[in-house]
Amino acid sequence: STTSIGAGGSDGWLLRMSQASGGIEIQPTFGGSGNDRFMAVVEHDGDLAVTGTRDIGGDERLWVVVLTTSGSVVWERTLSGAADARGEALTRTPDGGLAVLASVGLGDNTSLWLSRLTATGTRVWDQTYGEPGPDRVGDIAALQSGGLVVTSATAETPEEPFAVVTRKTDDWGEPTCEPTSTCNELSVESCSLEGPCVGATCDPGAGCQE
Numbered sequence: 001s002t003t004s005i006g007a008g009g010s011d012g013w014l015l016r017m018s019q020a021s022g023g024i025e026i027q028p029t030f031g032g033s034g035n036d037r038f039m040a041v042v043e044h045d046g047d048l049a050v051t052g053t054r055d056i057g058g059d060e061r062l063w064v065v066v067l068t069t070s071g072s073v074v075w076e077r078t079l080s081g082a083a084d085a086r087g088e089a090l091t092r093t094p095d096g097g098l099a100v101l102a103s104v105g106l107g108d109n110t111s112l113w114l115s116r117l118t119a120t121g122t123r124v125w126d127q128t129y130g131e132p133g134p135d136r137v138g139d140i141a142a143l144q145s146g147g148l149v150v151t152s153a154t155a156e157t158p159e160e161p162f163a164v165v166t167r168k169t170d171d172w173g174e175p176t177c178e179p180t181s182t183c184n185e186l187s188v189e190s191c192s193l194e195g196p197c198v199g200a201t202c203d204p205g206a207g208c209q210e
Contacts, residue, residue, distance in 0.1 A: 009055065010031070010035045012037060014067060016071070026070065030073070034056075036055055038052040039086060042092055043092070049065070049067075051063060059084065062078070062087050062100065063087060064077045064090070066121070077117070081126060082104045086102055087101070088103055093148075094146070097117055097119050098119075100116075101113070101139075103136065107134075108133065110130075110134045110136070112128065112135050112137060113127075113128050127173035131156060133155040134158055138152045138164070149166065149167070152165050
């Protein structure tokens with residue numbers, strides 16, 4: 001992001017540099033008169049997908065933009081649902097969509113927001129995670145076999161040290177089975193976005209059981 005060029009306040013700033021010389025080829029900015037920021041970028045089917053935060057009436061909103069490599073906007077979404085939301089990590093999913101991990105809240109009162117989008121930016125589902133204390137975004141990765149891996153840091157209270165937390169989820173963002181678990185309302189690993197399967201208990205070999 002930059003405050004020296006753009007529409008005002010801070011703006012998302014895309015730089016494409018020459019591999020041969022290191023010189024700047026393009027440097028378009030994106031945003032409005034408030035404080036807008038890009039915070040993470042991934043390749044997305046030949047384009048670039050970026051996430052960050054968009055200033056809407058003084059509130060930070062989760063912002064996702066897909067751009068061509070020349071800097072043209074393919075689509076952009078400002079997601080409602082939580083104020084003070086900052087997209088800090090994203091990944092492309094095997095079906096061509098995106099999963100975006102955001103931090104929600106301010107100071108020591110923060111949690112995690114995971115949003116799943118289709119390839120054209122349609123919102124599929126949202127999940128939130130967090131402990132009583134502050135939570136910090138780490139990273140997110142999609143698994144070819146389905147599901148996501150989410151890393152974060154959390155503390156039970158602001159005074160205690162942070163610990164790293166790794167979550168493996170199914171295609172709907174729900175925690176998946178562990179070898180010794182008996183869990184409530186978990187999806188079978190093979191379930192798709194079109195047909196989630198939910199049962200009362202979970203067996204790691206057989207999946208959900210009624």
